[in-house]
Amino acid sequence: MADFGDVISALGEFGLYQQLLILLLSLPLLLNPFQMVGQVFMVLDVPHHCDTSWIRAVGPNLTQEEQLNLTLPRDADGEYEQCSMYSPVDWDLDSIVAHGLNATQKCSSGWVYPSAEPPSLLTEFDLVCERTILNDISQSIYMAGLLIGAMFFGVLSDRIGRRPVILICMLLQGMFGLGTAFVPHFYVYMAIRFVVGAAVSGIMITVVALGTEWVGVSFRPQSVLIAQAAYPIGMMMVAGLSYGIRNWRLLEIVGSAPMFLLFFYIWVLPESARWLVTKGRIEEAKKLLQKAAATNKRSLPEGLLEQLKPEKQTKSGSLLDLFRKKHLRKVTLIMSCTWFADSFVYYGLSLNVTGFGLDIYMTQLAFGAVEFPGRVCLIFLLEWFGRKKVQAIFLMLSGLMCLILTGIPEDQPVAITVLAIIGKFTATTAFAASYVYTAELFPTVVRQSGMGLCSTMARVAGILAPLIIPxxxxxxxxxxxxFGSIPLLVSLSCIMLPETRGVSLPDDTGKGKTPAEKEKTGEVLREFSKSDTREDEADLEKNN
Known part of the structure; x- marks a missing residue:
């Protein structure tokens, strides 16, 4: 019986077919950053004050400055209070001017914003003063969507396949992302953002599995990290897009509508042939493998495909399998903690890097610029030093940077900024390494369930990180x-994980093949190669 890795080697481990697939997988990731960080640019703080137009009934000829002087208290700096006003009275204008107003209250008739400002989430839904918390709640609801999406679509992908889940999530992200531009109330906006978050999460974890399962052993890091390199590029694009478009509804349309341009994925995006084999759908897998071989200009021996059969012990996995098997339980617990630590330090540093001295658009551009080299250099580091060492070292370094920051005086902003950028680089690299490592550790039948569980832990960390800052x-x-101590401790647990560099992907939930079994399956491809060589030599002698 042929091992699936032998078939991938025969058709080409990273040929044109796989390269085109990685390109297809990278495009949705290019659009995801808008949904992740776009709201930040829609709730920019603007000057505002309570609406005190009630005084116009008794003083219609008052100037704007006179109205504010009579109806708004001032703070310690002499500026008008933004969230309080003098209580309305039934006096005439002369009495108000003569005696003044003393009693204050919260804004009762809404707020007034600069007329020159384009409409934003903040101004349209009054996300100011005591309503500011609604913005934080909406971000938490979005993170909850990411969490639920990781669990739901992770399990669903193992059941119905990688391709349909990606297509479903792309449709949901496009439809509901575009729908946010037309919401009449902020509560509707929050509900739609929950669905968008679930779809984004489904795309992010399923892309990893599909890209990993189509390439050879030595090209797994490239397949994941090249696709993910589109994410920081998208983050930089968000900065430019938000800078040029200040109307939040138009920004939502421009940021979400491009997903519909990928409708052709229905016809061109392939299913994972490895997943099809584990499900016993051998004929479908053969057709895809032959198409891949033709695209790569390779020929697959017919006998090799006939040898391609699911192992007798391979059966559908479930989330419970991650805890039933001792070796899977260890991997699940350690990688769940690793993803939690990755996300915890990543968001912790992101929310604290405020010493750039740049405006919010330049800061966003800098964040994307820092993440890009972290993902690119990881391609080489994983092959040179292995998954386990890179995962542990970069997670440890990100924690150390945070701990070092605790000892830097506040009057050293340059040192703080440099260390924070280094920490952001190491945190990004550790997070990206987790995607590659996790996809290689879990078997095909539960790979997406494992990825979904780990991603869920990352989303929990994303929700908790802002609560630590106060x-x-x-x-x-x-x-x-x-933020520094947790990744430092978790990095030590990575020592107990197995190394996956150069190891074939496991398909079932067993411990894997023995060395003798691996050698036996590896001989299948070599035997067909020898057979092809003998046939070629016979044809040559016959022609001569």
Whole structure:
């Protein structure tokens, strides 16, 4: 019986077919950053004050400045209060001018914003003063969507396949992303953002599995990281897009509609042939493998495909299998903690890197620029040093950078910024390494379930990270100490993980083949190669 890795070697481990597939997988990731960070640019703070037009009933000829002087209190800096006003009274204008107003209250008739400002989420839905929390809640709801999407679409992908899940998630992201541009209420906006978050999460984890399962052993990091390199490019594009388009509804349309341009994926995106084999759908797998071989200008021996059969012990996996098997339980627990630590330090640093001295658009551009080289250099590091060492070292370095930041005085902004950028680089690299490593550790039948569970832990960390930052009111070093200690401790547990560099992907939930079994399956391809060589020599002698 031929091993699937032998077939991939015969048709080409990273030929034109796989390269085109990685290109297809990278395009949705290019569009995902808008959904992840786009809201930041729609809720930019603008000057505002309470609507006090009630005084116009008794003083219609008042100038704007006179109206504000009479109806708004001032803060300690002499500026008008943004969230309070003098309580309305039933006096005439002369009495108000003579005695003034003293009693204050919260804004009762809404707020007034600069007329020159284009409409934003903040101004249209009054996300100011006591309503500011709605913006934070909406971000938490989006993160909850990412969490649910990771679990739901991870399991669904193992059941119905990688291709349909990607197509479903792309459709959901396009439809609901575009739908946010037409919401009448902010509560509707939050509900739609939940669905968008689930779709984004489904795309991110399924792309990893599909890209990994189509390439040879030595090209797995390239397949994942080249596709993911589109993500930081998308982050930089968001900065330019948001800078040029300040109307939030138009920005939503421009950021979400391009997903519909990928409708042709229905016809060109292939299913994972490896997944088809594990499901017993051998004929479908053979057709895809022959098409891949033809695209790569390779010929597959017919006998080799006939040898391609699912192992007798290979059966559909479930989420419970991740904990039933001892070796899978260890991998699941350690990688879940690793993803939690990756996300925890990543968001912790992202929310604390405020010392750039740049505006929000330049800061976003810098974030994307930092992430791109982190993913690219990882392609080489994983092959040179192996998955386990790279995962552990970069996770440890990201934690160390946070701990070092706790000892830097506040009056050293340059040093803080440099260390924070280094920490962001190492955190990004550690996070990207987790995608590659996790896809290689879990068997095909539960790969997406495992990825979904790990991604869920990352989303939990993303929700918790903003809650740690307010602890700086007790001591400025507490948040960075927490963000640094967790990845540092988790990095030590990575030592117990197996190395996967140069190892074939496991298909079932067993411990894998023995060395003798691997050697036996490896001889299948060599035997067909020898057979082809003998036939070629016989044809040559006959012609001569």
């Amino acid at each position: 602890l700086d009111q007790y001591h400025r070093a507490i948040p960075m100490a927490v």
